[in-house]
Amino acid sequence: MMRIGLIGAMAGEVNELISEMRNRTEESVGRFVFYCGEISGAECVVVQCGIGKVAAAVCTQTLILKFNPDAVVNIGVAGGIGEEIRIGDLVLSEAVVEHDMNTTALGDPLGFLSGPDLVYIKSDCRLLSVFCETAEKLGNRVHRGVIASGDLFVSNASQAKKIAERFSAKACEMEGASVGHTCFLMNVPFLVLRSVSDNADDSAKIDFPQFAALSAKKYGALIRAALPVLQEEFQGEGTE
Ligand code: SAH
Numbered sequence: 001m002m003r004i005g006l007i008g009a010m011a012g013e014v015n016e017l018i019s020e021m022r023n024r025t026e027e028s029v030g031r032f033v034f035y036c037g038e039i040s041g042a043e044c045v046v047v048q049c050g051i052g053k054v055a056a057a058v059c060t061q062t063l064i065l066k067f068n069p070d071a072v073v074n075i076g077v078a079g080g081i082g083e084e085i086r087i088g089d090l091v092l093s094e095a096v097v098e099h100d101m102n103t104t105a106l107g108d109p110l111g112f113l114s115g116p117d118l119v120y121i122k123s124d125c126r127l128l129s130v131f132c133e134t135a136e137k138l139g140n141r142v143h144r145g146v147i148a149s150g151d152l153f154v155s156n157a158s159q160a161k162k163i164a165e166r167f168s169a170k171a172c173e174m175e176g177a178s179v180g181h182t183c184f185l186m187n188v189p190f191l192v193l194r195s196v197s198d199n200a201d202d203s204a205k206i207d208f209p210q211f212a213a214l215s216a217k218k219y220g221a222l223i224r225a226a227l228p229v230l231q232e233e234f235q236g237e238g239t240e
Contacts, residue, residue, distance in 0.1 A: 002234045003043040004227065005069035007059060009175050012213045013076045014048045016220050021046065029062050036067070042227035045069060049175065052151050053098070056175035060182040070234060071127055071189045074180070075223070077208075077215045078147065078173035079154050079200030081164045085171065086196065087211050088218060089141040092132055093192035095120040096177035097167045100150035110166055113181065119167075120146065121180045124189030126233055131193055134226040140218070145170035147192050149177035153204070160200040172200050195219050 008014040018024070021037030021044065028034070035046045045067045049059035060072060078091060085091065097111045097120050104110050111119040128144065135142045148169035154160050163169050176192035183190035195218040198207035 001043050002070040002231055003045065003067065004230070005063045005067060005072040006044055006046045006075055006223070007049050007056065007063065007072065007175075007179055008075045009049055009051050009056065010076070010212070010216075011048055013216045014046055016217065017044075017046050017223065020220075027066075029066060032059055032062060034063065034067065040224045040227045042231050044227070052174050053149060053178035056178035057182045060179045061186070064182070064186045064188055069188065071124065071191070071230070072179060072183050073127065073131075073223075074176050074190065074192045075219055076173060076175065076194055077197035077212050078171040078176075078194035079160065079198050079204055080171055080196035081160050081169055081200055085143055085199070086141065087198065087207060088215060089143060089196045090135050090218060090222070091143045091145065091147060091171040091194045091196060092128055092135070093123045093147040093176060093180070094128060094144050095122045095146050096180040096192055097121075097146055097148050097169065098150060098177045098181070099148040099163050099167060099169070099172065100152060116184065121177065121184045123180065123191045127189055127191035127230070130230045130233055131191060131222065131226050134229060135222050138222055138225060140222065143170050147176045147194060148172045149174055153208075154200040155202065155204040157201040171196065193219055193222070
């Protein structure tokens with residue numbers, strides 16, 4: 001059976017999943033509490049990583065080394081960028097980028113990850129297609145594209161526009177690219193799945209507190225429906 005790691009930054013992004021796990025056990029490592037159990041018959045490990053890139057990277061690495069997941073999905077809310085992306089829509093990562101990684105003074109492109117020598121890290125295409133197709137079947141408004149992360153709550157239109165223009169990003173948040181970068185370094189397939197809580201503009205300060213909890217409820221049903229499909233897909237390829 002495949003094992004899926006599910007990481008969310010805030011309590012409201014993971015609590016519902018944790019409470020519906022069957023045969024649940026928990027294990028603490030440092031300040032992280034990892035919940036192991038079943039969701040829709042699939043073996044899962046769910047953890048709250050906290051806000052920002054450092055917390056997300058450390059938590060992802062611990063999840064991978066300690067629990068050896070076959071895939072990692074970062075769930076949560078995000079600022080949607082662009083007029084067609086509305087509060088409550090889902091954005092799934094084709095790729096992730098760290099919008100605040102900047103060695104341009106040395107001639108590198110913005111967002112360049114020296115070492116891998118990449119700007120964008122691609123998500124796993126099987127995870128992407130299973131989650132997108134399932135989300136559409138469930139009647140969600142779904143966008144797939146680049147998700148940009150940085151240690152910044154984006155809350156004005158000019159910041160959001162810059163991120164969109166520089167990286168063609170459809171959403172911005174604070175952990176996804178860090179989870180993706182860590183998974184890339186550790187050779188673990190990953191996906192970032194975000195529900196839009198605000199539009200990363202001047203109203204984000206009002207919209208975020210109002211919609212974060214509500215938007216986080218958008219992907220519970222999707223995860224429950226997608227996990228069994230994913231399990232078949234991965235098992236079909238002999239990775240159980
Ligand atoms: N002290 C606050 C901080 C929340 S930061 C708290 O603990 O609740 C916002 C969180 O939501 C981050 O995890 C980020 O990934 C996501 N997010 C939602 N909208 C965002 C935006 N416009 N810019 C950056 N991150 C956003």
